[in-house]
Amino acid sequence: MRAAEATSAGRVYGGRSAGEREADRRARLLAAAHDIVGTQGYAALTVERLCARANVSSRSFYQLYDGKEAAFADLYDELLVRSGAKVVASLAATEGEPLAERVPAALLAYLVPLFDDLRAARIVFVEVVGLSTRIESTRLRNREKLIELIVAEGEAAVVRGEAADRDWRFAALSLIGSATAVALDWMLRTERPAVTLLERQLGELAVTLLTATPRTRP
Structure with missing residues (x-):
């Protein structure tokens, strides 16, 4: 300079x-x-x-910014980073608790701030779909951070004897993908079910995907 x-x-x-x-x-x-x-x-x-x-x-x-897409990418990243910070805080607050409680709580910590602000939910679950390679890169970068957290939690649970070993990356992708699809469907519905119902269902899904004994071992 x-x-x-x-x-x-x-x-x-x-x-x-x-x-x-x-x-x-x-x-x-x-x-x-x-x-x-x-x-x-x-x-x-x-x-x-x-x-x-x-x-x-x-x-x-x-x-x-070089244009409106760059500004929107910054906003999208900011929303995901904030939710990601909620996940980290949730995991810190539930230190020592079993996997079946820690991960569902962390998942809801990620989603609830978005459900509480329908504008944020629309941005994260609706407007970004198929928008651009730049936005997709932002989504994948933040998704990878969540995957790493879930994999680490799963592997630690195996060491503690709380869960059977499995392909934790596959489990993490299944959970994130399912939660995203459910959230998108919820946003697009004319008559939305109560958020509390959605939260309970997603929590149960997390427990099933991460703690049920797999039929085949990795």
Whole structure:
């Protein structure tokens, strides 16, 4: 960075640094994208509408993103990272509990924040489907983190004698895929079952997939 640019970047205006102002603009853009896509769909998202809703200039927008898809990818990643952090927190809170309690609780910790905000649920389960290779890459990267957590929990449960060994990656993929399909179906239904019912069913599914004795050993 040139000296003049470095000086500009380090200036403080209104008591906030350049980095703080940029973080604020990003937060406002993500909040605006969350509301637009979560209520009207990705097709309704334009750079002009996003900037107007966030009260951010187009010049400032393009300093952060190369277009609306990049902004949406950032929002999607942010939602998944937040839910992923809930999973980690849940596993920490249930340390020492059996697998049949830890994993369902972690699964619900991931899903409940999304079910609590139908805009977020629409973004994560509906709007991202088949959208682009960039969005798919974000989805797969975050899915891999969940797989690693489930595999680690399963292998630890085997050592403790709580579960029979199995192909834990297959089990993790089955659980994540099933939960995603159920959540998508729930979002698309005109009359949705109660969230509490959905949570109970998904919890039971997790227990079945991860603790039932497999017919064949790996």
